[in-house]
Each structure stands twice: as C-alpha cells, then as structure tokens.
Amino acid sequence: MGSWIIIGIIVLVALYLTLAYNSLVRMRNSVQNAWRQIDVQLRRRHDLIPNLVDSVKGYMQFERNTLTQVIEARNRAVDAPTQEVRLQAENQLTAGLGRLFALMENYPQLKADENVLQLQEQLTTTENQIAFARQAYNDAVLELNNRIETFPANIVANQFGFHPADYFQAPVEEQIVPKVDLSLGTPRAS
C-alpha cells in the first residue's frame, strides 16, 4: 500500500515536471517568435524608407534636414554592429519618421501623388505592425517572466536554465511625438 502511494507521488511529480518544462519551452518559443515578428517589420521599414524619401524629396525641398536624419538613422540601423546600437537607431528612426509624417501634412501636393500615398499606407501599417508586434512581444515576455519567477515553476526554470527575457522599451521621445493620422479619405474626429 505504502509503496503504491510513493509510486503515485513520483508519477505525479514527473507529470508536473514534464508539463511545467513544456509550457516554459512554449512560452520561450513564443517570445522568440514575437521577436521575429518585430524584426520582419523593422526590415520592411528599412526597405520602404529610401523609396519614400526619393518620392517626397522633390516636394519637400525645405525639409532636407528631416529627410537626411531619417535616411541616416535608417542606415545606422541597417549597419548596426550590435543589437543595442541597432535598437537605438531603430528608435531614432521611429521618431524621425513621426516628424516626417507630421511635416508631410503641410504639403497638400503629396496627397495627390498616388505613389506617395501608397508608400505612406505601407509605412503607416509597418509602423503600426511594429508597435503591435512590440506590444505582443512584451505580453509574451511578461508571461514567460511571471512563470519563471513564481513558485513552483521557478524551481523547474532554474534547473533547466530558463532566463527572464528583456522587455522592448518604447523610446521616451517617441511618446512625445504627436500622433499622426495617415488614413485615406475619411476625416477623423478627435
């Protein structure tokens, strides 16, 4: 009788360990996947920016400064040697694009250029997808970290070398940038 109880307990513990380990792996994969989603969008942004700058620079002669800043931030992000430098450049790029979008509002001729409108839509959705992907990434990180740091899963996490992941912080200056509406047509009440 006693031995059956012991065997039962061992089976239960083994079952728990398996489930806890598997769910940790799932969460870690979901964090990595969420990171890849951000990466895909950042790269798409790199591809789009030279086109946009080329298309608008004819109209926006007096905004050379902003255009150069955007291009430079983009190039720094593409050539970044480390992740940290890259993220910094990406954040500057986000801020620069916000300024550029805001300035573009002052040039009504841009609204008539179909090519520009198309690029604007592509960049707008890319910006939004970066933001939503970052939000999803942070949610995934929160889930993983909560799991890793709470009892009893923390024991499993320590044993098998699971580490808390870092959050993707939104840059401070980005929060100051005014929100820009690039939607087509419909005016927006705010």
Added chain:
Amino acid sequence: MTARHADFRELERRNRRQTVTLVFVFVVLFCALGLGLDFVIGGLRLSDGHLVGFPFLTILALIIGCVQSLVSYYGGAALVLTSAHARKLSPDSPKHQMVLDVVQEMSLASRMPAPRAYLIDDPAPNAFATGRDPQHSVICVTQGLVDQMDREELQGVLGHELAHIRDYDIRTMMMIAVLVGGVSMLADFFMRWSFFGGFGARDDSDNEQREAGAMVAVAVFVLALLAPLFSQLIAMAVSRQREYLADASSVEFTRNPRALLRALEHIARTESPLANASRGIAHLFIVNPLEGAAEDGEGFFNNLFSTHPPLSRRIQRLRELLRERMDVPVTVQSSRQS
C-alpha cells in the same frame, strides 16, 4: 495580463465543450427523427413490448447526422461565406489595401495567425469572423464598413473579430449556423413525409400498435416543430455574452477603447440592415444585421430573442473602460499611431 490570458484559455475550453454538446444533441435529434420515421413509414413496430423490424431509417439518420456534422466542421466557413454572398477581398483600391493591412496589424496585436479577408458588397457597415480554428479563420467585412470607417475604427472592429477567433467563438457560432440550417431543413422534410406518406398508409396491425406508433410519431412531430426554435434560442443565448467579451478583448489588443467605441457609435447612428443576412447567420455579425434589430429595447423579451446585446449597452461599457483608462497614468507601451 496573465489573468486575461487564463480567461481566454477558459473561454476556448468552454467553446470546445459547447461545440461537442451541440454536435451530440444534433446527432441524437437526428436519430430521434429517424426513429420516428421508422415507426411511421418504415418497417419498425412494437409487438408485445418488443421491437420488430429493422430500424433502417434510424441508422440512415445516424449516418447522415455524422456526415453533416463533419461537412459543417470542415466546410462550414465556405457555406457561411456563400450564404452571405461574400467574395475574397483583394487590394484593388487604397481602402481595400488598408483593410488588408489592418487585418495584419490586429493579427499581430492578438498574436493570432492572419485570417483570410472577405468582402460583402453591401452599404451597411458590419463584419463577422468564422472558421473552425484560428489557422482556418476568415474575417468578412462589408463595403459599407470599408467606406465609412477610418483606420482607428477598423482596428477596433477587426480587433473584436480577432477576439472571437482567439476564443474559438467562431467555431461554435459556425456550427450553430450550419446545423441550425440543417435542423430546419430536416424538420420541413419530416413534416412533409408524415403528412403525405405517414399516418394513413398503414393497413394491417391492431390498435395498440397503431397507438404506440402514433405516440412516437407525435412526439417526434413536436420535436421537429420545436427544433428550429430551440436551436435559435441556443444561438441567441450563447452569443450575447460573447459580444461583451470580444469588445473587451478588442480594447486589450488596441490598448485604445476609443477605437471600438467610435466604430460602434458610428454603426448605431447608421442603423442600416444588411440585404443578404439570413436569420441563420445573423448571430455571427458584430452588430445584428437584421431589419429592425438595431432598436435598443432592453426588456426581458427583447433580451431573450435577440442574438446581440443592445448597442447602447455595449457603447456604455466601452465608455466606462475609456474613463478608467483616462484615470491611469500612461503605461510602458501606450504610444500608438493610427
């Protein structure tokens, strides 16, 4: 956030249970109808408390019931799209491109695979999602929604639909839509059979047998009459709470209660019914697409027979969410372009 996460897993489990129950009830109902037909027009009868004859129609009904459940599960989305007269949404105009982009955005926000997008040519702003699981999901919008909504409002509406996808509401709602249609068809069929081929056709047999057969026939007859009403009631009961939950999840995805709030307020102002929405798929839509459904009755009876909670109450709940959000300081990730 983790609490919410647990919530949606619980919702998913509940939806699995409900789908299984639904299919089970449906197959049993089918078999009951088959049994009734066996007594009335088939060779089955009661003799000294024993069943005599082979329940051919019952077995046939069992097979048909199972096949129809399988067809509903794998082909339900296509059936729903066909009955709504939807076609694939292609990036043939800037606004259509924007809708496709926003679908991508919200699928990232909800951490779901991107659903395929469909379009209904109708000026009434509305949308629904369907499919058997998130990997095989579709989102369908009306041309009216495309024309009248800006990006922020679209995010709110599509976020609501992605919440239905994440919670597996789409599967339950799809099965109800397709099986309810099946039950009504079967009820019609059975009533025709019993009138024309049924009761008068028996020539032999003593009174007792005829009575037993007639009783079963009457029971099944009543069942057939009640079945459509019954399934309609299920459809109503299960979908109302889901709308509130999906509204809340949409806000969770957009981090912006104003998005869906503005969209619903806009829809409440237009109040136009959809031309191609049948009763069978009405419960799939974000707002009730049926004629006269937009009025905001809140009485018990109105609540009992409507598939959607009153729009005014949904708007009120979103306003409360917006107020709460205004009170709390800006969080880590609140910046969002729209």
